[in-house]
Amino acid sequence: MKCTVCKGPAVIDVRRHNANFCAEHFLRLCRDQVAKAIKDFTMLQPGERALVAVSGGKDSLAVWDILLELGYQADGLYLGLGIGDYSDTSGTFARAFATERDLTLVEVDLPTDHGFDIPTGARAARRAPCSACGLSKRHLFDDAARRGGYDVVVTGHNLDDEAAVLFGNVLHWQADYLGRQLPVLPARDGFPRKVKPLVRLGERETAAYCVLRGIDYIVEECPMAAGNKHLGYKAALNAVEATSPGTKHDFYFGFLDRASHRFAADAGAEREELRPCATCGAPTTGEVCAFCRLVERAAVPVALGRRR
Amino acid sequence: MKCTVCKGPAVIDVRRHNANFCAEHFLRLCRDQVAKAIKDFTMLQPGERALVAVSGGKDSLAVWDILLELGYQADGLYLGLGIGDYSDTSGTFARAFATERDLTLVEVDLPTDHGFDIPTGARAARRAPCSACGLSKRHLFDDAARRGGYDVVVTGHNLDDEAAVLFGNVLHWQADYLGRQLPVLPARDGFPRKVKPLVRLGERETAAYCVLRGIDYIVEECPMAAGNKHLGYKAALNAVEATSPGTKHDFYFGFLDRASHRFAADAGAEREELRPCATCGAPTTGEVCAFCRLVERAAVPVALGRRR
Numbered sequence: 001m002k003c004t005v006c007k008g009p010a011v012i013d014v015r016r017h018n019a020n021f022c023a024e025h026f027l028r029l030c031r032d033q034v035a036k037a038i039k040d041f042t043m044l045q046p047g048e049r050a051l052v053a054v055s056g057g058k059d060s061l062a063v064w065d066i067l068l069e070l071g072y073q074a075d076g077l078y079l080g081l082g083i084g085d086y087s088d089t090s091g092t093f094a095r096a097f098a099t100e101r102d103l104t105l106v107e108v109d110l111p112t113d114h115g116f117d118i119p120t121g122a123r124a125a126r127r128a129p130c131s132a133c134g135l136s137k138r139h140l141f142d143d144a145a146r147r148g149g150y151d152v153v154v155t156g157h158n159l160d161d162e163a164a165v166l167f168g169n170v171l172h173w174q175a176d177y178l179g180r181q182l183p184v185l186p187a188r189d190g191f192p193r194k195v196k197p198l199v200r201l202g203e204r205e206t207a208a209y210c211v212l213r214g215i216d217y218i219v220e221e222c223p224m225a226a227g228n229k230h231l232g233y234k235a236a237l238n239a240v241e242a243t244s245p246g247t248k249h250d251f252y253f254g255f256l257d258r259a260s261h262r263f264a265a266d267a268g269a270e271r272e273e274l275r276p277c278a279t280c281g282a283p284t285t286g287e288v289c290a291f292c293r294l295v296e297r298a299a300v301p302v303a304l305g306r307r308r
Numbered sequence: 309m310k311c312t313v314c315k316g317p318a319v320i321d322v323r324r325h326n327a328n329f330c331a332e333h334f335l336r337l338c339r340d341q342v343a344k345a346i347k348d349f350t351m352l353q354p355g356e357r358a359l360v361a362v363s364g365g366k367d368s369l370a371v372w373d374i375l376l377e378l379g380y381q382a383d384g385l386y387l388g389l390g391i392g393d394y395s396d397t398s399g400t401f402a403r404a405f406a407t408e409r410d411l412t413l414v415e416v417d418l419p420t421d422h423g424f425d426i427p428t429g430a431r432a433a434r435r436a437p438c439s440a441c442g443l444s445k446r447h448l449f450d451d452a453a454r455r456g457g458y459d460v461v462v463t464g465h466n467l468d469d470e471a472a473v474l475f476g477n478v479l480h481w482q483a484d485y486l487g488r489q490l491p492v493l494p495a496r497d498g499f500p501r502k503v504k505p506l507v508r509l510g511e512r513e514t515a516a517y518c519v520l521r522g523i524d525y526i527v528e529e530c531p532m533a534a535g536n537k538h539l540g541y542k543a544a545l546n547a548v549e550a551t552s553p554g555t556k557h558d559f560y561f562g563f564l565d566r567a568s569h570r571f572a573a574d575a576g577a578e579r580e581e582l583r584p585c586a587t588c589g590a591p592t593t594g595e596v597c598a599f600c601r602l603v604e605r606a607a608v609p610v611a612l613g614r615r616r
Contacts, residue, residue, distance in 0.1 A: 170478055170559075171548070171555055171558065171559045171562075172558055172559070172562060173558075173559075173562035173563055173565070173566045173567045175566055175567070229551070229552065232547070232548055232551050232552075233548065235547065236544040236545070236547050236548050237544070239540070239543065239544050239547070240479070240540055240541065240544050243537070243540050244537065244540075247479055250479065250480055250481075251478075251479045251480070251481075254479075254480060254481035255481055257481070258481045258483055259481050259483070262570040262571070263570070
């Protein structure tokens with residue numbers, strides 16, 4: 001197997017590009033794909049301050065590394081979610097990456113700062129763990145970016161993630177979610193801009209990027225996610241991709257090119273109803289934002305438990 | 309397992325309805341679902357003459373049987389496609405069904421009437437067999453319906469078929485196909501109306517319907533279809549359905565309710581360009597229709613082969 005670029009020995013094949021790469025040209029491919037995504041979707045401007053949501057996994061560490069390589073100014077944000085050993089280990093990888101490179105890693109700890117962890121909080125609030133976790137992360141990313149004066153929140157969502165989310169949204173034809181599923185969400189109504197620079201890379205590529213760059217990351221998946229629908233959607237798309245490489249790319253980018261505008265008004269309709277949360281001031285469609293409602297329901301049982 | 313309706317012993321569970329049925333109530337369910345589809349989408353009016361496209365498989369024989377049970381006037385149309393033993397066997401089942409019930413079965417034979425069979429024709433025209441077959445069937449159904457003065461062509465596409473086609477169209481965001489993927493295509497520009505009364509039944513249900521009604525059908529799939537993308541899409545959706553029963557139903561009917569209108573203009577755009585085929589007079593977007601182009605390319609090598 002030879003590198004398609006230099007004809008030297010290849011270390012990886014990328015079937016949807018019908019190409020093989022040596023380490024040097026694979027790392028260049030990854031950087032080029034991120035640079036292309038940033039340019040095509042106007043994600044970042046030189047001189048802007050980016051806050052990367054870092055989990056300690058391959059995607060978030062890869063995107064942080066690539067942004068720095070491309071010359072962007074990027075700090076990290078690590079959220080401690082209190083998911084037992086998983087959180088302890090993921091935090092260790094995130095901190096090690098930052099320390100070795102002398103980078104700024106902002107830390108927020110859900111149990112310490114808000115009185116609940118994801119497993120007990122989700123149970124108390126009768127929410128699926130991934131749902132409680134997702135809304136907490138979105139809220140805390142937004143909040144940390146506002147407090148720190150960052151221009152943009154960067155997440156490590158890759159092509160596999162976005163294609164699977166799109167599949168779920170399409171299976172249920174959730175018009176408002178479809179209207180909002182873009183690689184860039186512009187800053188608006190107190191929300192910082194949010195960007196996904198890895199949308200042109202699959203998870204196999206971000207893993208290979210980390211290995212080749214010597215970046216240690218947490219390999220195991222979050223134990224709370226086992227058996228969730230998102231992983232089922234990924235598996236279904238992987239089965240199609242195995243037969244027809246490039247299907248996921250076409251699905252996601254075809255949606256952006258030829259379909260997402262058809263759902264834009266549905267996302268806009270909800271956006272127009274935003275007002276400040278009565279508790280924390282974050283933009284919300286209700287009286288109190290979903291995170292503060294979660295805190296109300298989730299933080300109490302933990303406090304009661306501690307009192308006993 | 310008890311019948312949800314009468315509490316007698318059940319013979320089948322239908323997970324997406326979260327219900328079990330005895331033979332009598334399952335057959336009633338099938339008829340009711342077809343009646344509901346016909347009513348909801350205004351597929352058929354009493355007194356209209358329907359032509360059912362009959363392959364000898366479970367779906368087409370089930371829909372023919374159910375239409376007759378519901379009191380509609382329905383003849384059958386069998387197309388001999390020249391796919392070796394498969395065609396011979398499927399024809400036998402179609403004829404037996406019609407003969408036993410004293411029904412009218414119109415027959416068209418592609419090799420006899422048009423000089424080619426699907427396997428050699430597809431090769432000669434350099435088309436995938438399923439593509440050559442699909443366009444031939446559509447053309448010959450339309451043609452037979454026009455000649456016979458039928459009001460409507462009925463096909464046995466079930467929920468699994470439609471969900472898989474929708475999945476393929478969505479994976480590639482084919483806006484014109486999405487705009488046209490409806491359970492009823494109205495008569496227009498020389499095309500007869502086309503309806504799919506089985507869209508509320510899955511293929512497991514049409515198979516069970518035939519078994520319980522004592523209808524013999526060809527069980528094997530068409531050998532030309534093995535490994536095609538459509539079957540891959542079905543398998544991917546089946547994996548999701550197994551975890552979340554009802555997903556296929558929501559996917560297809562959610563599309564009809566909340567998304568298909570967003571693509572209607574794209575289908576309309578192509579429709580407006582239709583004119584009569586220079587060779588056969590069928591409506592087409594080109595000079596000569598796709599079927600006549602296939603005949604031109606496919607029929608010649610067979611004839612040459614015979615001359616040698």
